[in-house]
Amino acid sequence: MMAMEPPPRPSSALFDVYLRLRPSNSAHLRFLTVEERDDSHPTHITVRPLVNDNRKRAVERFAFTQVFEEDARQMDIFKGTGIVPMIEGVLGAPGHHGQDGLLATLGVTGSGKSHTILGTKSQRGLVQMTLDVLFQNCEEQLVQSFYGAPAFSSLAAADVSEANMFTASSYLDSMYGDNQSERFPSRANTPAPDCSFVSQGTSRSNKIPRSSTLPQAPSVADIQIPTDPTAEYAIVVSMYEVYNDRIFDLLTGNAMKSKHPNVKRRALLFKSTEQSPERKVVAGLTKIVCGSFEESMMVLETGLMERKVAGTGSNAVSSRSHGFFCVEVKKRDAQYKGSWSSSTLSIVDLAGSERARNAKTAGSTLAEAGKINESLMYLGQCMQMRADHQEGSKNVVPFRQCKLTELLFSNSFPSSTRSTQHIPPQKSIMIVTADAQGDYNATSQILRYSALAREVTVPRTPSYTSTLPTGPRPGTACSGRSTPSALLDELESSAAEIARLQQELSIFALRLSEETARRKAAEQSWAAAEDHMSTLEQEIRDECYLEMENAVDQERRRWQATLDNEQDNQQAHLDSKVDVVIKATKAQMRLEEPVKVYEDPDPEVRERNEELERENEVLRAKIEQLEREAMGRSASPIKKMRILKSKKWEDPESRLFGLDD
Ligand SMILES: Nc1ncnc2c1ncn2[C@@H]1O[C@H](COP(=O)(O)OP(=O)(O)OP(=O)(O)O)[C@@H](O)[C@H]1O
The missing domain is CATH 3.40.850.10 (Kinesin motor domain)
Known part of the structure; x- marks a missing residue:
C-alpha cells in the first residue's frame, strides 16, 4: 500500500x-x-x-x-x-x-x-x-x-x-x-x-x-x-x-x-x-x-x-x-x-x-x-x-x-x-x-x-509461489513440454495476473456498490417525488370537485330564484284577473238592482222579487262579512275566491250568489 x-x-x-x-x-x-x-x-x-x-x-x-x-x-x-x-x-x-x-x-x-x-x-x-x-x-x-x-x-x-x-x-x-x-x-x-x-x-x-x-x-x-x-x-x-x-x-x-x-x-x-x-x-x-x-x-x-x-x-x-x-x-x-x-x-x-x-x-x-x-x-x-x-x-x-x-x-x-x-x-x-x-x-x-x-x-492475496513445491512434480518433467522453472515462471505471472484482476474486480465491485447506492438514493427520491405527485393530484382533484360542486350549487340557486320569480309573476297575473272578475261581478249585481224596481208589475212576481231581494240583502251582508274575514287573513284574491267558494258549499243559501263555476 x-x-x-x-x-x-x-x-x-x-x-x-x-x-x-x-x-x-x-x-x-x-x-x-x-x-x-x-x-x-x-x-x-x-x-x-x-x-x-x-x-x-x-x-x-x-x-x-x-x-x-x-x-x-x-x-x-x-x-x-x-x-x-x-x-x-x-x-x-x-x-x-x-x-x-x-x-x-x-x-x-x-x-x-x-x-x-x-x-x-x-x-x-x-x-x-x-x-x-x-x-x-x-x-x-x-x-x-x-x-x-x-x-x-x-x-x-x-x-x-x-x-x-x-x-x-x-x-x-x-x-x-x-x-x-x-x-x-x-x-x-x-x-x-x-x-x-x-x-x-x-x-x-x-x-x-x-x-x-x-x-x-x-x-x-x-x-x-x-x-x-x-x-x-x-x-x-x-x-x-x-x-x-x-x-x-x-x-x-x-x-x-x-x-x-x-x-x-x-x-x-x-x-x-x-x-x-x-x-x-x-x-x-x-x-x-x-x-x-x-x-x-x-x-x-x-x-x-x-x-x-x-x-x-x-x-x-x-x-x-x-x-x-x-x-x-x-x-x-x-x-x-x-x-x-x-x-x-x-x-x-x-x-x-x-x-x-x-x-x-x-x-x-x-x-x-x-x-x-x-x-x-x-x-x-x-x-x-x-x-x-x-x-x-x-x-x-x-x-x-x-x-x-x-x-x-x-x-x-x-x-x-x-x-x-x-x-x-x-x-x-x-x-x-x-x-x-x-x-x-x-x-x-x-x-x-x-x-x-x-x-x-485489496487484501493481500496469498502468494501462489510460496505454496508451490520446489522440486519437480511427478509427471511434469517427463511431459517434455516445459521445464519446472519455466512452469514456475508461468505460474507466477498467472498468479500476478490473477491478483491484478482481483484488484480490478474489487475496485469495480466497489464502484458498483457506490453506483447501486446512488441508484437506490435516486429511486428513493423518485418514489418520494411520485408520492408527492399523487398527493398533489389528490389535492387538485379535491379542489376541482369542490369548485364544481360550488358552481352547480350556485347554478341551482340561480335557477330556483328565476323559477320563484316566474311563479310570483304568474300568481300576480292571476290575482289581477280574479280581481277584475270580482269587480265585474259586483258591478253587475249593483246594476241589476234598479232594474228590479221597474221590471214586473205583476203582484206575484213582485212578491217573489221582494223575497229574492231580501235574500240577496242577507247574502250580500254575508259576502261582505266573509270578505272582511278573508281580508283579515290577508289572503290573496285567489284565496279569497277559495274562501268564498268553500263558504258557498257550507251554506246552501250561498248557491244563490252568482259565482258558480
Ligand atoms: N461523542 C459522543 N459522546 C457521547 N455520546 C454521544 C457522542 N456522539 C453522540 N452521542 C450520543 O448518541 C446519541 C445520538 O447522537 P445525536 O443525536 O447527536 O446524533 P445525530 O447524528 O445528530 O442524529 P440525527 O441525524 O438523527 O439527528 C445521543 O444520545 C448522543 O448524546
Missing part, C-alpha cells in the same frame, strides 16, 4: 474536513481503524469490510484534515477544528470586512452531529461555545441597541435581507411575557445542574428557563481573540431549517404561541433582494439583536423548540431537517459611525442520512428521509466535484441542485462582480461524525465523498 500524505488544503478546496468518532454502544465489530502518528494528530483511517461480508469488498483508506478519536471531548473539537480562527475571521481584521464562515456536521443518523453542534444536558455544543467566545471578546465594544436607539434603527436599515429585526429583550418578552428577559441581564456563573430547556422536552406553555439551568461547561474563558479596537459591533442571531427542500424560519415563535403544534408555516425564499442584488440571501427572516450571551442562549433555545424532530427507528430524537444557526457580526467605525458591514458565521446541523430499511420509516417520514437522502446525495456530488477541482479539473460545483447545497456553497466562491469583490469567499469546516461499529455501508458511503483523499486496495 502506498503512503498517502494528508493533502494540504489548497486554496480552491471548499472545506477542511475533520472526522469525529463517537463512542459506540453497538455490539458489532469495529470496521474502522485510526492510523496512529508519532509526530502529530492522526489524519488517516482504514475501513475494512466486515469478516462476514461475503461481497469481498476492497479495503479503503481515507485522509482527513484530522481524525478525533472516540475519547475526544467537546473542547478538543472546538479548539482542534479551526473554529477559533474562523470566529476571528468573522470579526474581521482592523479596518477590514469580516469573512463569512461555515461549520457543518455530516454523518449517518445517530452518529453524533447534534451532540457535537448543540451539546447535551451537561455539556455545551459548538454553537454555545462559539457564542460565548464572541460575546466574551466583544462585550466591551457592543453597541447599545434598544428600540428607539439610533443604533438599532441603523442596524435595521442596513440589513439587506428584508428581515424582521427585534431586540432580544422585546423578542423574549413577546414570546414569554412578564418581562422574563430581565431574568438574565448579565453573564451567569452559577454551576449548571444536569438539565436543558430543549432536552427536557419543555411544553409550549413553559416559562423561559433560567440561564443558570443551561450547561456552563466546558468554559471558554481562556480563549482570547483580538478584536478591531476602532470598531463597534452588534451581534445578530437568526435560525432557520431546511425541511423537504423548503426554508422555514425558526424564530417566528409560531410553535410557542399557537395552540396547534401543526400550525402551517410560510416558507422563505433564498433570493436576491433590492439591497442585495448580487448575493442571494434568505429573505424575510426574524433576526434578533442580542446584547449578551445569556440573551443569545434564550433565543437559541426558543428556536430549537420550533425545530421539527420526529422519532424514527434509527434514533429516538432524530433531526429530520437541516438546522442553520446563524450569527451575524455587524461592524462599523466606533468614532465616525458610518455604514455597518456584516459577516455571518453559519453553524449547520445536517439531518442524518439513513436507510429506510434500517430506520423503519414509513409514510411522510419515509418521504422526509427521501428528501434528506436526496439533498445529501447532491451535497456528496458537490464535495466529490470539490475533490476533482483540487486535482486540477475545471469541473463546476453543481450547488444549485437543491436548497441545501445552494445555501451551503453560494458564498464559497470568489465573487466576479465589482461591488462584491472586496468580500472574501467564506471559510468552511466540515466535521464528519461516525460510529466505527455502526452501519458499515452508510458510514463508508459518507466517508467516500467527504474524505480529502481516498485510496482503494
Whole structure:
C-alpha cells in the first residue's frame, strides 16, 4: 500500500474536513481503524469490510484534515477544528470586512452531529461555545441597541435581507411575557445542574428557563481573540431549517404561541433582494439583536423548540431537517459611525442520512428521509466535484441542485462582480461524525465523498509461489513440454495476473456498490417525488370537485330564484284577473238592482222579487262579512275566491250568489 500524505488544503478546496468518532454502544465489530502518528494528530483511517461480508469488498483508506478519536471531548473539537480562527475571521481584521464562515456536521443518523453542534444536558455544543467566545471578546465594544436607539434603527436599515429585526429583550418578552428577559441581564456563573430547556422536552406553555439551568461547561474563558479596537459591533442571531427542500424560519415563535403544534408555516425564499442584488440571501427572516450571551442562549433555545424532530427507528430524537444557526457580526467605525458591514458565521446541523430499511420509516417520514437522502446525495456530488477541482479539473460545483447545497456553497466562491469583490469567499469546516461499529455501508458511503483523499486496495492475496513445491512434480518433467522453472515462471505471472484482476474486480465491485447506492438514493427520491405527485393530484382533484360542486350549487340557486320569480309573476297575473272578475261581478249585481224596481208589475212576481231581494240583502251582508274575514287573513284574491267558494258549499243559501263555476 502506498503512503498517502494528508493533502494540504489548497486554496480552491471548499472545506477542511475533520472526522469525529463517537463512542459506540453497538455490539458489532469495529470496521474502522485510526492510523496512529508519532509526530502529530492522526489524519488517516482504514475501513475494512466486515469478516462476514461475503461481497469481498476492497479495503479503503481515507485522509482527513484530522481524525478525533472516540475519547475526544467537546473542547478538543472546538479548539482542534479551526473554529477559533474562523470566529476571528468573522470579526474581521482592523479596518477590514469580516469573512463569512461555515461549520457543518455530516454523518449517518445517530452518529453524533447534534451532540457535537448543540451539546447535551451537561455539556455545551459548538454553537454555545462559539457564542460565548464572541460575546466574551466583544462585550466591551457592543453597541447599545434598544428600540428607539439610533443604533438599532441603523442596524435595521442596513440589513439587506428584508428581515424582521427585534431586540432580544422585546423578542423574549413577546414570546414569554412578564418581562422574563430581565431574568438574565448579565453573564451567569452559577454551576449548571444536569438539565436543558430543549432536552427536557419543555411544553409550549413553559416559562423561559433560567440561564443558570443551561450547561456552563466546558468554559471558554481562556480563549482570547483580538478584536478591531476602532470598531463597534452588534451581534445578530437568526435560525432557520431546511425541511423537504423548503426554508422555514425558526424564530417566528409560531410553535410557542399557537395552540396547534401543526400550525402551517410560510416558507422563505433564498433570493436576491433590492439591497442585495448580487448575493442571494434568505429573505424575510426574524433576526434578533442580542446584547449578551445569556440573551443569545434564550433565543437559541426558543428556536430549537420550533425545530421539527420526529422519532424514527434509527434514533429516538432524530433531526429530520437541516438546522442553520446563524450569527451575524455587524461592524462599523466606533468614532465616525458610518455604514455597518456584516459577516455571518453559519453553524449547520445536517439531518442524518439513513436507510429506510434500517430506520423503519414509513409514510411522510419515509418521504422526509427521501428528501434528506436526496439533498445529501447532491451535497456528496458537490464535495466529490470539490475533490476533482483540487486535482486540477475545471469541473463546476453543481450547488444549485437543491436548497441545501445552494445555501451551503453560494458564498464559497470568489465573487466576479465589482461591488462584491472586496468580500472574501467564506471559510468552511466540515466535521464528519461516525460510529466505527455502526452501519458499515452508510458510514463508508459518507466517508467516500467527504474524505480529502481516498485510496482503494485489496487484501493481500496469498502468494501462489510460496505454496508451490520446489522440486519437480511427478509427471511434469517427463511431459517434455516445459521445464519446472519455466512452469514456475508461468505460474507466477498467472498468479500476478490473477491478483491484478482481483484488484480490478474489487475496485469495480466497489464502484458498483457506490453506483447501486446512488441508484437506490435516486429511486428513493423518485418514489418520494411520485408520492408527492399523487398527493398533489389528490389535492387538485379535491379542489376541482369542490369548485364544481360550488358552481352547480350556485347554478341551482340561480335557477330556483328565476323559477320563484316566474311563479310570483304568474300568481300576480292571476290575482289581477280574479280581481277584475270580482269587480265585474259586483258591478253587475249593483246594476241589476234598479232594474228590479221597474221590471214586473205583476203582484206575484213582485212578491217573489221582494223575497229574492231580501235574500240577496242577507247574502250580500254575508259576502261582505266573509270578505272582511278573508281580508283579515290577508289572503290573496285567489284565496279569497277559495274562501268564498268553500263558504258557498257550507251554506246552501250561498248557491244563490252568482259565482258558480
Ligand atoms: N461523542 C459522543 N459522546 C457521547 N455520546 C454521544 C457522542 N456522539 C453522540 N452521542 C450520543 O448518541 C446519541 C445520538 O447522537 P445525536 O443525536 O447527536 O446524533 P445525530 O447524528 O445528530 O442524529 P440525527 O441525524 O438523527 O439527528 C445521543 O444520545 C448522543 O448524546
